[in-house]
Amino acid sequence: MGKIILDKMAMQRALTRITYEIVEKNKGVEDLVLIGIKTRGIFLANRIADRLQQLENVSIPVGELDITNYRDDIEHDAMSSDVKMSNNKINFSIEGKRVILVDDVLYTGRTVRAALSAVMDLGRPKSINLAVLVDRGHRELPIRADFVGKNIPSSQKEKIKVYVSEIDDKDAVELIK
Amino acid sequence: MTERYLILEDGSAYAGKAFGSLATTTGEIVANSTMNGYQEIISNQIYHNQIIVFTQSSIGNTGLDQNAYESILPSAKGVIVREYENLATDHFKRISLDRYLKQHKIPGIYDVDTREIRHHLQKRGNMKASIVDVADDHAFDQLHATVLTNQQVAQVATPKPFPNPDEGANVVVVDFGLKSGILRELSHRDCNVTVVPWNFSAAQILDLDPDGIVLSTGPGSPENLPTSVLDMITEVQSQAPLFAIGLGHELFALANGAKISKLTVEHHGSNHPIREIITNEIFFSGQEQGYAVDPKSIDHAQLFITHVDLVNGTVQGLRHRDYPAFSVQFSPDGAPGPKDSVGLFDDFVEIMARRRDSNDDRY
DSSP states (O other), X not given: OOEEXXXXXXXXXXXXXXXXXXXXXXXXXXXXXXXXXXXXXXXXXXXXXHHHHHHHOXXXXXXXXXXXXXXXTSOOOTTHHHHTTTTOBOOSOOTTOEEEEEEEEESSSHHHHHHHHHHHTTOOOSEEEEEEEEEOOOOSSSOOOSEEEEEOOOOTTSEEEEEXXXXXXXXXXXXXX | OOEEEEEETTSOEEEEEEEEBOOOEEEEEEEEOOSSOHHHHHHOGGGTTEEEEEOSSEESTTOOOTTOOSOSSOOOOEEEXXXXXXXOOSTTSOOOHHHHHHHTTOEEEESSOHHHHHHHHHHHOOEEEEXXXXXXXXXXXXXXXXXXXSOHHHHHSOSSOXXXXXXSOEEEEEESSOOHHHHHHHHHTXXXXXXXXXXXOXXXXXXXXXXXXXXXXXXXXXXXXXXXXXXXXXXXXXXXXEEEETHHHHHHHHHTTOOEEEEEEEEEESOSOEEETTTTEEEOXXXXXXXXXXXXXXXXXXXXXXXXXXXXXXXXXXXXSSSSEEEESSBTTOSSSOBTTTHHHHHHHHHHHHHHHOOOOOO
């Protein structure tokens, strides 16, 4: 068992704070769209959208991004371009939108790099911001988050595990030695 | 035991027995319905010039704890309880409620039906009251003639800045009559605190290079303070993260164009559910509230309403749309009351840390 870094309440507060900061930085919610990166980023994006609904009584579109085909650690064969995007669920245009990419953990930055490529292939957004629940450091690319729930300085030997109640039966962030 | 009287401005009188100081005093009478925490309540400067009626039936039965004072010199004017226990439970069995009240020249009355008084106040609204030896015409004349100061903040806030050093974020606390709970929570989070007088200017505050600024709780109406305080707030809120509590929250609202009204009956207790709008979560907190932000007066282009009281509908929290500045009417530090919302201090510390770490120049 790991050490709990964020419990349920702390996770909720972090998402609440990120939501306020998104409105603050974007001077409102106009043209805002949320795109969650595979599995847990999607649930976090939905929770932020729920908060924006409560706060501003607006429905912000939420997309689901699968970056498998954009990963730099998997060799793609020549056919891969045909199946690109097959698992995305983005039913709206991102042209001219303010995109908030949402992920659970920011680590090397390679996932975000892949996500940026994937989003760019969908159109030309006005801007892309990055919101993450946890920033654990050790970047391998020049990428930083605009909205961070919690900075957790970690060693590369450690693991950070994010649980979301939608699929994990609890809300928590654990540091596993 | 000496018989004494609580007399009210509307002519009512309640007989009871004396404890604490035998002084004759006058103040505004308010009822507090919190179950525990009489020490924190009596020592909270928000009760400056007020006579506190406890609806909890037995008061004094846990003595006084060295670590639970909310100020050094309490400025309440009286304590009314139904049943009073003279116990001292601190390590050295030194301080009981009776002794504490005598030390600070605060009179008390027990053997009074405090819930009846609470009902009376609920119907008639807040008013002046005195604790006297004889409830005759002369006493009522004196009560009617007494004018309570409206410069409460200047009476209880520190006249000089002082440090509360630690090694974390550099926080300036603007003192309007703060309760120690605010400093306690900041200390728990390693904040390096400087407490400054309420009339410090924005320039004086910003000269201290704060990572964040706290506007404290305090007594009385925010409208009794000069508008220079509001100018200070509008200037500092764009320069550093701001967290305002109680009177600080009311001032933050005024500074951002909202209006304040006095509640007919002050609300002191921790029994009102509070809803956090963004998550729809319900929680409880200690509330000591004589004034409220008028929700209709809020400019939604500038402020979010973040929390509402589900019993009386009052605005319990605000947040600025453009700056990391937020405020709550209730006491997130507990002391006394539930600590459901103490995480607001974590949020504040996190916001300061984020801002220090980032090279973002948007402010």
